[in-house]
Amino acid sequence: MKRYPLLKMSFTLSLVLIIGLCFIFTSSAFAAPKEVKVGLIYPVSGPLASVGKRCVNGHEYAVKLINEQGGIKSMGGAKIKLIVADSEGKPEIGMSETEKLITRENVAVVMGAWQSAVTFPTTQVAEKYKTPYIVPLAVADAITERGFKYTFRTGMTATINANLAFDIIKWLGEKTGKKAKTVAILNEDSLWGDSTAKTWEKNAGNYGLKVVGKFMYNKAATDLSPTITKMKSLKPDIVLQCAYTTDAILITKQMHEMDFNCMARIPSGGGYADPKFVKAAGKLGENLIVNMIFHPSAKGPGTKVQDTNADYQKSYEGEMDEYVTTAFDATWVLKDALERAASADRKKLRDAISKTNINTNNSPVLEAYDFKFNEKGQVPNPTGVAAQIQNGKMLAIHPDNVAVTKPVYPVPTWKDRGLR
Amino acid sequence: MNWEIFFQALTSGILTGGLFALVAVGLTMILGVLKIINFAHGEFLMLGMYMTYWLCTLFNMDPYLTLIITIPAFFFFGVIIQRWLINPILDAPMEIQILLTLGLFIFLANLAQLLFGPHVRSIETAYTFKILTIGSVNFASTRLIMFIFAIIFTTALYIFLKKTDLGKAIRACSEESYGAMLVGINVKRVYMIAFGIGTACAAAAGSLAMPIYYVNPHIGATFVMTAFVVVVLGGMGNFMGALVGGFIIGLAESFGAVILSASLKQLVTFTIFVLILLLRPTGLFGTKRS
Known part of the structure; x- marks a missing residue:
């Protein structure tokens, strides 16, 4: 060490400086407000x-x-x-x-x-x-x-969120006079999709809706056309969905491919709420109605x-x-x-x-x-936002107090949209 | 199951099977010639998809035209990987080789995530909206094009392997590499070409799949898991086996989704996988190896 006296001194000096700085900072913390x-x-x-x-x-x-x-x-x-x-x-x-x-x-x-x-x-x-x-x-x-x-x-809660889908269906029917009677459920098979689908299956009757089919798939699926064909033969008015982003894109593309039409598809948030979905789905995503917890287009x-x-x-x-x-x-x-x-x-x-x-x-x-909060510590009646893709933009349509535009419902068929 | 659903499942199964076959042919080629299990195969496919995506988005290229860029680009990419990464460990124990390709798989997936982000991307072309209908059966034109190209590529590759000198050399190395060396075949060069062809197959499959599917850094695993089953089903390293196996798995998944549930179609695939391993470990077309 004798060969580097300057180095040693500068090292000691900087050490002193650092310790000194620490003191300054800690003492200033004492003076800060609570x-x-x-x-x-x-x-x-x-x-x-x-x-x-x-x-x-x-x-x-x-x-x-x-x-x-x-x-x-x-x-x-x-x-x-x-x-x-x-x-x-x-x-x-x-x-x-x-x-x-x-x-x-x-x-x-x-x-x-x-x-x-x-x-x-x-x-x-x-x-x-x-x-x-x-x-x-x-x-x-x-x-x-x-x-x-x-x-x-x-x-x-998951139950409130699932039931909101039925509220949207009911509201769409009242708003346009075209009531949906049957639903099909299409969900990915993890805990989220499965438990939501079960709640839908259980509660549909309370809203006067009949579940005509329930379809599960793995989110890593590469081809869902057989499932969609099967669903097409059941002719549901509404399709309720739980999907992540990748399967949401695949399903949207293949519903077009199989010419599957219904009054509306109403997925629960998830992949459909991902802004990347709107971009990736392009024209095929038009007029999709998504049941979300919140959307920034909502009018406060x-x-x-x-x-x-x-x-x-x-x-x-x-x-x-x-x-x-x-x-x-x-x-x-x-x-x-x-x-x-x-x-x-x-x-x-x-x-x-x-x-x-x-x-x-x-x-x-x-x-x-x-x-x-109720006695359980739960906000009793949280509401969500239903948004519809219109001209490539997600816009809030439900509930009325946050809506920025009117719903397009029933959603026009692929043929009417000139996509087939 | 009525006829409408039956024919739809049949068509979907065959069309998807074509893609599985092309992915599996590349995989089985590398396995047969180099005796290496290439876990990074799906990542080559993913990178092929990204290449098509960027060429389409930035230069407005036709997605199928991008094949003339992706195929040579990934052939050379494969040659480079073989030359600098695989070659030094060819004589190493199998676990070392597995660790290398596994490491390459993780590296490439994360590199893609770093470069392109975790988001899902998809392209929209004029083909996207062209749907063909025969009777009650619907299928996208993009699926048919993918199928046709996949068949053309595999047939061309088959003829190449059967008729040309280089193809014969590849087959010779696949069957007996020492023997091939003795009769004067440059085995190292053949290895590079074989790995290049395998990589190009994966990338071509990616380019063909891009107009139908979507791409994110983890898409590779989705296809390559199925491809591994196809390779085992057809007999490891067997070219015709990979082709036929691709269609069998495509149809099994398709009908599995109709008869059971789409959620359980992987169950069908892997049941076949386990049964083949138990009952006929050499695969449908495989022969016993010494």
């Missing part, structure tokens, strides 16, 4: 990261607005601080990360986790530590069916949705979709509860959340329903 720590648990790495990231964006964007507008006023302008934990999309990792958020980071509340399979066990961890857990989007019914005191869901009170969406796109890539908006809205529900609790104490915060009563018309939330 903050409320909020834990997020999402898959931010791995194959599901793109969706997980969008959920986090929704929370982040809401927190940015809240902090800019002066934080939590009843707590002396306390700022919300988000701590993001990575579930990697795996239940067991989600559980240990949630435990860490609660015990080590000492967060006041946890939000997450998009996947039902991760949300289910992580809410259990939060319940054990008596920490409030807000679920913006994870649809498995059972999440709010366990009598938990600290779990609140601001979004859909005034131009709230459009303004927020435009502002959001200044900082983030892509439009606000259902992943972003549900996370965004849940964060505003939390902000409202913090104001009323005037404390980050978990018990007080839990009580404040349970007494939530937000009217969508005078709050920044974007979903078109009011936020309050």
Whole structure:
């Protein structure tokens, strides 16, 4: 070392400098205003990261607005601080990360986790530590069916979501005077498609609809023409669907190929809600009606949705979709509860959340329903948005208070559209 | 099942079978000549699809015209891979070879994800809206064109293997590589050509499939799983076996979807796979190997 005295000295100096800087930063932290720590648990790495990231964006964007507008006023302008934990999309990792958020980071509340399979066990961890857990989007019914005191869901359940499809069919019939009588169900065969299809099969009768056929396929299918031909012979008025993006494209192309026509296809979100689908399906996707949790074309009170969406796109890539908006809205529900609790104490915060009563018309939330919780911690009547592809654009058509255009129904046949 | 559904399933099965056959022919070629299981075969197909996609989108080329670019491009790509990646490990134990092609598969899939993103892409051409109807049977013109090209390619390849000197040399290497070397065949060169042809088959299948399907970085596995079954069914390394096997699997999937459920058609395919392995491990057309 004797050969490099200068090197040694500069090394020591920089070490001193770094330590010094650390002191400056930590001491400045003491002077900062009070903050409320909020834990997020999402898959931010791995194959599901793109969706997980969008959920986090929704929370982040809401927190940015809240902090800019002066934080939590009843707590002396306390700022919300988000701590993001990575579930990697795996239940067991989600559980240990949630435990860490609660015990080590000492967060006041946890939000997450998009996947039902991760949300289910992580809410259990939060319940054990008596920490409030807000679920913006994870649809498995059972999440709010366990009598938990600290779990609140601001979004859909799978059953409500499935039944919305029937509401849309009924509404289309009343609007145009052309009532559908029969439905066929075409779904991919994972847990999501299968459980939704079963709910449809069970509840169709309540809406005066007859299920004439139920078809399952694997989403890696390369040819579905035999299935579609079989379905064609049953002549259903409506086809209800659960599909991911790739199979959505294949089905759309092959329905054209097989000349399969019906009054309307009404898929439940999933691949059909993917903006990439609209682009890939092109002309063949025209007039498709998609049952979604949210769509940015939906008209809020005034131009709230459009303004927020435009502002959001200044900082983030892509439009606000259902992943972003549900996370965004849940964060505003939390902000409202913090104001009323005037404390980050978990018990007080839990009580404040349970007494939530937000009217969508005078709050920044974007979903078109009011936020309050029943004794299970579930928003009782969340509504979705039905959107139809018209001239290559997804436009909200249902419910009436968010609609921006009239539905094209029954959907014209391939021949009438000049595509055959 | 009425006649309408029967004939539709028959047509769909045969048309899809043509594609399976073309993918499997490439796979079986590499397996037969080089004795290597090429797990990256599906990724060559995926890259072929991307090439057609970009040529169509950027230069407005006809999707079938892109074949004159994809086939030579991927032939050389295959030659390069054989020369620099496969050749050094040809004498290595089988698990090393498997790890290499498996690694190549993961590398190419992730490279595509990095370059093109995870999104689904699809092309719309004038052919997309041309549907042919015979009686009650419907099929897209793009499917028929894919089928015809697949048959032309496999037939051309068959004649090439049977009639030309190079083709005979490839077959010689496939049957007995040491013997081939003894009679003065440049085995290394034959290996490169065989791998190039196999790769070009996969890419051609990708180009032909592009107007019908969609492409994303993971599409390769969807086709190549079926292709492996076809290869085993026809007898590993057997050219005619791959062709006939392609149609058998195409029809089995098609009728499986009608009789059982589309969800269970993979069950039909893999039941055949297991039965063949149990009852006739050499495949339908295979002969015993020493």
